[in-house]
Amino acid sequence: MSAPQSYASIVGEGIWSNNQMLVALLGLCPLLATTTSATNGLGMGLATTAVIACSNGTVSLVRHLVRPEIRIPVFVLVIASFVTLVELIMQAYFYEMYLVLGLFISLIVVNCMIIGRAEAFASKNRVDRALVDGLAVGLGATLVLTTLGALREFVAQGTIFYQADLLLGEAAKGLTVSLGDDYQGALIAILPPGAFIGLGLMIALKNVIDKLVRRLKTAAKPAHSDPAAHAEAAAT
């Protein structure tokens, strides 16, 4: 087995270069369904992060006890327990948020991103790395969910973080940005097509940024540039 990854590269991959939603395109159903506002996206992202960090840690702890033949049922049981926990906690402390996200909280259990990390990372790595990976992947997902939620909410209603107090308490009321009441938004943004269009634009934006960064790197040290970037620059 190759040398274990450094923490920095785990975090970098989870948040950006291997972002589960923008690059692996996993966990799209909560992404598309719950991002009708920035608050919903943030709530969903935090809930997912909690589940993925806990399940990664637990799977990593029991990785030597579980026989490979039954690993998938064990992963599912672990994930389901944590989803139930998160659901009960949200019901107890963020009841309005729980009502808004409703069914999608329980559906975190079938989020392919979580079982994907359990299988691909946690079951092969030490507990500390698995935890860091879970948090980084969760954070990456939260960023995408919140950004897409903010984008859709802004286009459709002209607000960002409307009703943020449902999730973050009274103090968060100041967080709401609003363009005023006579803003005529495009309703399509909070309907399902808006989610697909928004996600497509975000993926495109990420690719553009990656390309610019690569170009800057090759420009900075032309002697040691990697051939792939050169080939791409030549092609365009």
Place this chain on the structure above:
Amino acid sequence: MKSTIVSSPHVPRANRVDQIMLQVLLALVPGVAAMIWFFGWGVLINVVLAVTFAVLAEATVVLLRGRRPWPAVGDLSAVVTAVLFAISVPPTLPWWLTLLGILFAIVLVKQLYGGMGYNPFNPAMAAYVFLLISYPVAMTTWLAPSMLAEHGFTFMESLRAILTGALPPGLDWDAVSSATPLDEMRGKLDLDMTIEEIRQSPLWGSFGGRGWEWVGNWFLLGGVYLLWRRVITWHIPVSMLTGLLVSAGVFWLIDPQTHPFPAFHLFSGAAILGAFFIATDPVTACTTKRGQVIFGALIGVTVYVIRSWGGYPDAIAFAVLLMNIAAPTIDYYTQPRVFGHGGERG
């Protein structure tokens, strides 16, 4: 691949994109003129605005993609998209909605997929649906046809309504707008009125709504011109109109009191325009002949289904978009057999 043919006098078929698009624009002239006649100068203003926006948007995106703008703008496909879009929207649509729609059509639906020839969806119809879903009120405020209107809009009044949203003094939207024939028919049928009662209203002509049916006739003329110049073939328009007529006919025969007679469906809304100008878009329609017949017929049936039981009074745009995405599959299953390969039983 140009082939020079013997013996005179032949009219060579248009075989470049800009020639074909020019023919389509020419064929649109009678229909657009009829729309201006019945619905006022707003139609023309919308066409001019939309074409300007479309050409600018197309040139900008093509420049951003690092290509020369002229070949893309010069093939006139953006102009055709803009004209089709402009005549689908209400004649007093605020200018910024036209801008939004055109940006959606040209930038998202056409150029992001690779530009002319690569877009899976009809840009004009995608933009129309985008606006209809996003701004339902503005997109359904149609003016009454001129012979029924209490107030005829002058050129300046139309321009002012489009640019500022302000109506001439003493008028409000309720006074100048009117239900479209399809809207009227649906609304009244929902109130359990019979067709006979509904048609008492002065809104109706001999087939569809007054004014509207004539717009349909003039588009039909343009469509026949396209057929004559062999820019389009008969497969899609005929099968689409047949699909619509047959499905309307079946239900009309079952109960003529609650289902409008088939010709009403043909000459109301955008059926004729859709059959000859929109569904026949060579980029987004089927390419095999058998496929085109299936494609057209399915559009016709879908239009009837949505008009009768769907959420919107007219459905050309929805039906065309649905079949656009089905077109590659239809093409796949209707490939003509290559001579010498396989037989009836493979």
